[in-house]
Amino acid sequence: MIFIACVVFLAVFITTRYLLFRKPSDSTCKSLNEIPCPGSIPILGNICDMFYNDGESWKKRRKLLTKNFHFAALHNYMEIFNKEGQKLGDRLQKDVNQSTDILELISHSTLKIINEILVGEELKLREIQIKDYVSAIDTFSKAIGYINSKPILSLVYKYSEMKKEEDRSLEIINTFAKDLLKNWKVKPSDNPRVLDVMLDAPSLYDDQGVMDEIITFIFAGNSTSSAGLLYALFNLANHSEYQDEVYEEIVQIVGEKEKPSYADLKSMSFLDRFLRESMRLYPPAPFIGRTIAEDVVTKTGYRIPAGTEVVFHIFDIHRSPFIYDNPDTFDPDRFLPENSKKRHPFSYLPFSAGPRNCIAQKFALLEIKSSICKILKKFKLEPVTLAEDIKFIPDVTLATKEKIKIKLISRS
Ligand code: HEM
Numbered sequence: 001m002i003f004i005a006c007v008v009f010l011a012v013f014i015t016t017r018y019l020l021f022r023k024p025s026d027s028t029c030k031s032l033n034e035i036p037c038p039g040s041i042p043i044l045g046n047i048c049d050m051f052y053n054d055g056e057s058w059k060k061r062r063k064l065l066t067k068n069f070h071f072a073a074l075h076n077y078m079e080i081f082n083k084e085g086q087k088l089g090d091r092l093q094k095d096v097n098q099s100t101d102i103l104e105l106i107s108h109s110t111l112k113i114i115n116e117i118l119v120g121e122e123l124k125l126r127e128i129q130i131k132d133y134v135s136a137i138d139t140f141s142k143a144i145g146y147i148n149s150k151p152i153l154s155l156v157y158k159y160s161e162m163k164k165e166e167d168r169s170l171e172i173i174n175t176f177a178k179d180l181l182k183n184w185k186v187k188p189s190d191n192p193r194v195l196d197v198m199l200d201a202p203s204l205y206d207d208q209g210v211m212d213e214i215i216t217f218i219f220a221g222n223s224t225s226s227a228g229l230l231y232a233l234f235n236l237a238n239h240s241e242y243q244d245e246v247y248e249e250i251v252q253i254v255g256e257k258e259k260p261s262y263a264d265l266k267s268m269s270f271l272d273r274f275l276r277e278s279m280r281l282y283p284p285a286p287f288i289g290r291t292i293a294e295d296v297v298t299k300t301g302y303r304i305p306a307g308t309e310v311v312f313h314i315f316d317i318h319r320s321p322f323i324y325d326n327p328d329t330f331d332p333d334r335f336l337p338e339n340s341k342k343r344h345p346f347s348y349l350p351f352s353a354g355p356r357n358c359i360a361q362k363f364a365l366l367e368i369k370s371s372i373c374k375i376l377k378k379f380k381l382e383p384v385t386l387a388e389d390i391k392f393i394p395d396v397t398l399a400t401k402e403k404i405k406i407k408l409i410s411r412s
Pocket of ligand 1: 225288350356359
């Protein structure tokens with residue numbers, strides 16, 4: 001009896017230690033079915049408060065901030081995209097003819113862009129702070145992805161190494177947001193930045209509210225846009241026929257001009273289809289979670305009671321053979337108007353759908369297209385990592401076990 005009890009205890013102990021105390025990046029999954037919803041476990045502090053803040057205050061805040069992502073504001077952001085795209089191109093120049101992991105450089109660039117639309121100043125932080133921040137976000141979101149994929153461990157999670165890592169990362173993220181606030185300077189402008197707008201609405205935002213919102217924007221916007229750009233570059237490298245087509249479209253529309261305009265980017269219809277297809281196969285936000293507000297009965301007769309937390313696996317919806325013919329084939333023409341009109345509007349969800357969808361989706365598409373223009377004008381991309389090499393790991397943004405690499409060949 002004692003022997004059996006010891007064996008059971010040891011088995012539970014070893015399994016728990018193995019599952020809980022390995023690093024998040026040690027676990028891999030081919031499909032994302034294993035990763036449930038962020039927020040099913042209350043470990044996230046202020047970031048999740050913002051994402052899960054519901055009801056009246058969210059509605060008012062959302063309405064207020066939406067104007068920072070409207071048509072007029074987007075026009076004004078072109079200058080920032082062009083400037084940062086240029087710098088990114090220059091930095092990539094150092095890596096020509098080598099197999100390059102470009103995610104860090106991309107994240108650096110998207111972070112500077114977000115900083116500028118939030119607080120309007122050029123990032124005055126030292127490189128080391130940016131590196132720490134990007135790595136903290138990475139650790140943090142892997143911890144969330146991991147513990148949410150193993151909810152059974154939530155009771156012991158708080159005693160784990162991973163929780164300590166999560167806390168350290170959260171501390172770095174908070175400090176980073178505080179530093180941004182410190183650097184903020186009041187600058188009367190016709191184009192108010194996100195922070196200006198928040199500080200102008202004290203009935204909606206107290207100090208903590210401002211901080212939380214800043215963190216939410218950086219968290220929601222940085223790794224998603226860098227993942228969107230990374231997978232787009234990876235797909236360009238791996239589909240040279242489409243890369244040539246995108247390149248020709250850019251040359252035809254932008255010509256010798258240094259800076260593509262808003263209208264130029266809007267008229268690049270092939271690039272648009274290409275990017276949509278890239279985000280179908282590699283959605284930067286692979287899943288989202290919702291709490292069911294009232295009982296729902298599905299068409300097939302299942303009742304989902306109010307209060308249930310459900311997860312929408314965008315990754316798997318996008319690869320479903322019931323929705324897409326040959327779902328694993330990369331084909332931008334799926335997004336020709338005549339080919340997409342029969343599909344259900346919720347069959348394609350890179351930015352989610354409904355009132356809680358991504359507030360910045362037009363911004364993000366413009367940002368990624370603008371970077372692609374800059375990069376493709378300078379470099380031809382060749383594949384290093386292939387689609388079949390990729391193993392995804394639990395994370396709130398679509399992350400891979402091994403770094404994705406591509407090779408840049410200078411066009412000049
Ligand atoms: C390719 C890039 C991006 C993708 C794929 C993406 C995707 C998403 C998705 C799927 C959601 C919904 C989450 C949910 O339903 O639970 C969301 C929400 C959000 N996104 Fe994005 N996003 C991107 C870029 C950005 C950028 C650049 C920003 C900021 C500048 C941003 C700010 C936000 C915010 C604030 C929310 C919460 C909206 C709310 O709850 O009202 N996103 N995003």
